[in-house]
Amino acid sequence: MAAAIQTTKLTKSYNSRSGKVNVVDHLDLHVEEGEIFGFLGPNGAGKTTTIKMLLGIIYPSFGEGYVLGKEIGDMDVHRLISYVPERPYYYEHMTGLELLKFYGSLFGINDPALFERLLEKVNLHRDKDKTISQYSKGMQQRIGLAQSLLNDPKLLFLDEPTGGLDPIAHREIRDLILSFRDEGRTVFISSHELSEVELICNRVAIINKGVIARQGKLTDLLRGGRIEVTVDGFESAEAFLKALPLKDTNVRTLPSGFLLDMPELEDTSSVIDSIRGAKGKILSIVPRKKRLEDLFVETVSSKQPSKTITVEESAGANQ
Amino acid sequence: MRPILSIASTTVGEAIRRRVLLIILLIGVLFLAVAPGLGVLSARSETTVLRGMMLGIIQLTSAVIAIVLTVYMLPNEIERRTIYTILSKPVQRWQFLVGKYLGAVSALAIMMCLMSVVMVLMYWYQQHAPISEIANLLKAPMMYFVQMSLLAAVAVMFSTFVSPLVNFFLSGGLYLVGSLFNPFFETLSSNNNTPAFTKTVAKFINLVLPNFANYNVQNPIINPQQTIGNETQYFINVTVYGVLYILGLLVVGILIFDRREV
Structure with missing residues (x-):
């Protein structure tokens, strides 16, 4: 699949009192067309700086980057991309419809039917004549998404699209983002x-x-969860361990049976077969999935992130 | 051209809703409205005082509006992040800056027009002056408009690299120096008795400093005894000077803004 975004050693440095600081340091990023790509990191990690570089708003100090096959900063790309900033502020004196007309005019678009369609898509058609100052946070986010669709973009950059929104607005924004992917956008x-x-x-x-x-x-990144198997029918934990095809496995004795705690990647079927072969009785099998939060905390807690770990094992493992 | 016009019209929409500008404008209009009553306080001819006072109010109010309007324009766009959404569209930075400038100048024109209308109404009401006299009076606000457009260009240029507060004093200071001291530097640079070094420095300052004094045409209007030789030619010359200077300032501003991290 073609790359929607490809960067090589993209770096942004600033001079500070203590010397040169790399806010973004040799970034190698690869985003494929048609996917929803999550760019995560703690505050001050360099997320917004990266987006600004990809949009051509600030200039890289080193390295190169391509957006939709063209070098970053190429004005032609700006016709094919869109951006909704974090906590967007729009001109408050404008109505929702006027806002779309304004951003549309920057592309040379003046299509009332398109404006109506987009307002309907983000469920603001009834509020199109209200000024932005009368819009709630969620409505402002939705009008932001509507303006981002004016040019029928191939690639959308959304900076914290659900930040500070209530659960209902969260869900509305999430559904909109999923609809963008279904329409073939990155x-x-x-x-x-x-x-x-x-x-x-x-x-x-x-x-x-x-x-x-x-x-x-x-x-792939969330692999490495664990599976807990509760069994009965063994005389002791040692007898249970002997029956297993695994080494260095954790078995705990429970009031009624034993609990096997094994990594998700182990061959679960052979373990089950072995238990059955030893006349053991399986009481339950509970997968303990690794969460993105675990991965995130584990990643950002490590003291010195020195090299990138890229996981691309299962080619067909798209969600 | 379309993005420039869109940005300009949005800037006008924003400017005419800014409370601080409306308050300054209101104060100016109120002073214009009470100016006829204040003329009696002076020992000089009531008409002379009235003309001088009204034109002075328009000039001062317009200068404050021009500075306040432009010094915050760019920093506000960056602080509120509206600039990112616009620059992520097919809009070049120079188009953005020129659009903002044209919007500011248009808003300034609207506000100056309003003050001029109030001035004309009050003057006509007080003096029952003929149309020709009123038309003559309006020449000054027209020249002030070119002056304020030049001042706005100075402030927009500075706003690409200094903070609003510094810009306020820089632009205001330059306006005062360019209005009050330009004739002084001009005399120094053309006087044969001036030492060579002082003459060169005066010439340089005279060349670099925008000559705001060119547009202070109120004296012949206030005192009809004073005249400008070829008035039409003079107005054309100083307008062309202003436009060229504005273009130069915008080019410098664009070059700085183009390299600036926002």
Whole structure:
């Protein structure tokens, strides 16, 4: 699949009193067309700086980047992309409809039917004549998404699209983002809302202190969960362990039976067969999934993110 | 051209809703409205005082509006992040800056027009002056408009690299120096008795400093005994000077803004 975004050693440095600081440090990013890509990181990790570089708003100090096959900063690309900033502010004196007309005019678009369609898509057609100052946060986010669709973009950059919204607005924005993917658009989301990202993103990258610490398919990155198997029918924990085809496995004795705690990646079927072969009785099998939050905390807690771990094992593991 | 016009019209929409500008404008209009009553306080001819006072009010109010309007324009766009959404569209930075400038100048024109209308109404009400006299009076606000457009260009240029507060004093200071001291530097640079070094410095300052004094045409209007030689030619010359200077300032502003991290 073609790359919607490809960067090589993209770096942004600023001079500070203590010397040169790399806010974004040799960033190698790969986003495929048609996917929802989550760009995660703690505050000050370099997420917004990266987006600004990709949009051509600020200039890289080093490295190169391509957006939809063209070098970043190329004005032709701006006709094919869109951006909704974090906590967007729009001209408050405008109505929703006027806002779309204004942003449309920047593309040379003056299509009343399109404006109506977009207002309907984001469920603001009844509020199109209200001024932006009368809009709630969720409505402002939705009008932001409507303006981002004016040019029928191939690639959307959304910076914290659900930040500070209530659960209902969350859901509305999430559904809209999913509809963008269904329409064949690539969506690049920078977010803190890990549960949201886990629900909608195909691939993610975690940036910490300007360095990409993890990047890959969510399904691959979240591998390494555990499976708990509760069994009965063995005389002792040692007897149970002997029956297993696994080494270095944790078995706990329960009031009624034994609990086997094994990594998700182990061959579960052979373990089950072995238990059955030894006349053991399986009481329950409970998968303990690794959450994105665990991965995120684990990644950003590591003291020195020095090299990128890219996980691209299962080619067909798209969500 | 379309993005420039869209940005300009949005800037006008914003400017005419800014409370601080409306308050300054209101104060100016109120002073214009009470100006006829204040003329009696002076020992000079009532008409002379009235003309001088009204034109002075328009000039001062317009200068304050021009500075306040432009010094916050760019920093506000950056602080509120509206600039990012606009620059992520097919809009070049120079188009953005020119659009903002044209919007500011248009808003200024609207506000100056309003003050001029109030001035004309009050003058006509007080003096029952003929149309020709009123038309003559209006020449000054027209020249002030070019002056304020030049001042706005100075402030927009500075706003690409200094904070609003610094810009306020820089632009205001330059306006005062360019209005009050330009004739002084001009005399120094053309006087044969001036030492060579002082002459060169005066010439340089005279060349670099925008000559705001060009547009202070109120004296011949206030005192009809004073005249400008070829008035039409003079107005054309100083307008062309202003437009060229504005273009130069905008080019400098664009070059700085183009390299600036926002």
